[in-house]
Amino acid sequence: MKYIAPVPTSTPTPPPPGTACANPANGYEGFGNASGGAGKNIYRVTNLNDSGTGSLRDAVAQSSRCVIFDVSGVINLSSDISIMGSFVTIDGFTAPFAGITLNNGGLRIRGGNGAHDVIVRGIRVRNAPGDGFNIANGAYKVAVDHVSVSNSGDGNIDITQPGTRDVTVSWSILANAGLDTGGGEKNMLLADRSTRMTLHHNLFTKSSSRNPQLSYDDTTDPVSAKIVDADTSLDMRNNVITEGVTRVRNGGRANIVNNYYFGGSGSIEILSPGGAHTSGNVSKSGVNLNIGSIQTALTAPAIATTDAVSAACAVFAGAGVRPLDSIDNGNLSQISLACGPVPSPTPTPISAKFSLGDKVKVIQNVNVRQTAGGTLFGVQYTGSLGTVIGGPQYAILPSNGQYYQWWNINFDNAPDGWSGEDYLEKYSDVSPQTPSVKITYPVANSTLTSKNTAVEGTCSNYSGTVDVFYYSDKKEETFVQCVSGKWSIPNLSINSNAGSGSFDLYAIVYPPTSVSVQDIIKLYFNWSDAPSITVISPNGGESWAMNSSQTIKWVSHGTHVTISLVSLDKTKEVYGLLGSIPNDGSETMWLPSDLPLGQYYLRVRCVGNCTSSAQQYDDSDAPFSIVAQIAPTPTINAIASYISGTIDKVGNTGGINTDAPDGINDEHILLGGVSGTISKVRIAGSSGGIWETPYNGSNWIVGLRPQSDPSKVDLYFNFWRQASSYTVSITFSNGATQTIPVSVPVVQPTPTPPSGVSVTLNLVGNPATGPYTLEAQTSVAGDIKVEFWVDGNLYRTENFYPYTLFGDNGSSFFTGTLGQGSHTVSAKVYGQNSSTLLAEASTAINDGNISFLVPSKSALAIVFDQVDELKFIFERLKFLLR
Structure with a gap:
């Protein structure tokens, strides 16, 4: 039969007292016993406008207000209304007979807006695009009473987010939510660490789930890592649920007591971790629903509670906003409920085989x-x-x-x-013995004279990882396995520039079933007489793969150092890894793909403000290996192809030109057909020059400009060699690689006449004894060429356009030997297409029989500013002593 309102067998919340915003004599039942705006300033809503003076939106724009209504009807909203403060009551019961309905928007009660001690009663919310009521963001002490919410796009009433607590929803009707996902799914969500919520005497209808859904820890952590609420998440009593499920999961804890369910088995679902105390719940089909995992009721404020059937009849007679509107009348008319004696479910046998914690x-x-x-x-x-x-x-x-x-x-x-x-x-077992760990070498309170030491130790009742480090901030942290009661580290680096001192050495184990155990010893060090420059890492035996990121560590005097690979007989520096860099003891670099494979010593040399009496360089204790990159074997997930490109303003580009999104006035290569995520790009020009992303510290930089079409990507880069052919190498996020040959048209510019030309030659060091550096620096606005002369003979011309530089092998532009004696080196500056000498600088060198070499392409740097003013800095034209 269809529902016919019976004479209630319990008394619903009495109608509001005559005084506006006055609270029930004992306050609102449950956790949300808020004081609201009782006794505060009265704001009269005098119109049904969306905003402005006299509107509901204006009424809740401040704290401490009792909001009453001089009008009734529908308020059509352009957006949700946010309660902007605390101690506020919205008293819909004060409206004339038809009451107040919010349409096309909901109410937001959020702690971020200062909302607490808020009461909302006697209003209807229809067709909110999102939540009908959104109580979140740390709001607390909130009571929602005698409201009706339906047809919301998301949840009818959602109570979420950390800090949100002490909320009561009572004597209300929730129906037909979740319209943004097809409808009928989202009556009420209680989630994301909200807690201490009370639901009593509410009707949940026309929703297949979330009636309500309690999900305390809604993080993406696995179920085993979910946090269980230490408090009572939810106290739910005397509610009516006509279909769907009440669900407790993800660490929520609830009392579910004396509720009436129209559904059968599965109407209450409790998932681990989490739990619920269930009792007195009644299914219309007679199925026993009281299968909770918590035997004793959780602590919650007392609520006047009746049996489930009597409560259901009272809810049908008194919930919502009376008189009911056509929507609520239509929903209730579709529900059949016979109010009569409470059916007695078959008693559930209770097992005592185990106890919690067994x-x-x-x-x-x-x-x-x-x-x-x-x-x-x-x-x-x-x-x-x-x-x-x-x-x-x-x-x-x-x-x-x-x-x-x-x-x-x-x-x-x-x-x-x-x-x-x-x-x-x-099952009972013998309690495991307490694990232990001990450092046996070095001996406690001993003094170290080397910056590298072995560390050894023992462990008992433990098989796992030992965490070893010095200082409490975990310097040189190393993890080593304890096997058969022993563990060891062959070489722990003590990276300290101090000559002497002390430190604490730690060894910690982390047993899975107990707290961590540690051993700490005090060690002293004194290496004042040790070498003044020391390679720490790599120090021998390591294998470094090309195209990988590696960290070099050292201790040195001076302000700057260089780092190079040295032959096994230590007679030749084979490859310069890093030029002059600050002496900060550590440098992370990307190993290039053109390194010669083999075994080498690593050499760190002091080159800036060095102590003359100290050792000038140090080699690793043993050789280490440069090995080929391990080729990835994943499936290529993209087939990129060349579409178009332009090399523009050759010889006059000021770094990466990012102000041309369409590629004009820019060096760029547009690729299409990309279906994977690009993690690295490398561009090699046919006439030299390499550009890379991520930047490896020595090559030039490639930028990635995403396109509106996700299958396309535009690569832009600073061009400083005339070329039209390139090889583009792409590495995707899964490790797959692809190489694409590219031919790009070159747009030739008109040289800019130079102005403001100056050139200087600066000699650093002693040519007679070496080493020393001859620096040539040219400043100019416009395009130039530079000639280098030795003893009156022209040995090299450098043109900015077209620009040509020596190869990657460090070959010199002067191949002979000067011989001992005085020599003259000159730098002459001309306009690019002119024979007019603009500036000249010369210097005399008293040579100690050396060869005039340029060590590598990194010895020449070009720097530009953003307005096309350029500076050539030719660094380290080195005269290296043989």
């Missing part, structure tokens, strides 16, 4: 399920151990129709979940 053992292979009798998670095999964290629940197994006693077990190994008690037994 250790159990699987005596026969047992299925593990998500809920009691629910979805299969997996199998635990005979001998598996676990701990009881919930139960018992007496529930049916649908596959065979039999009832079992189920216990929620946290097994030592996954999966965890609910298992039948017939396959489990109590």
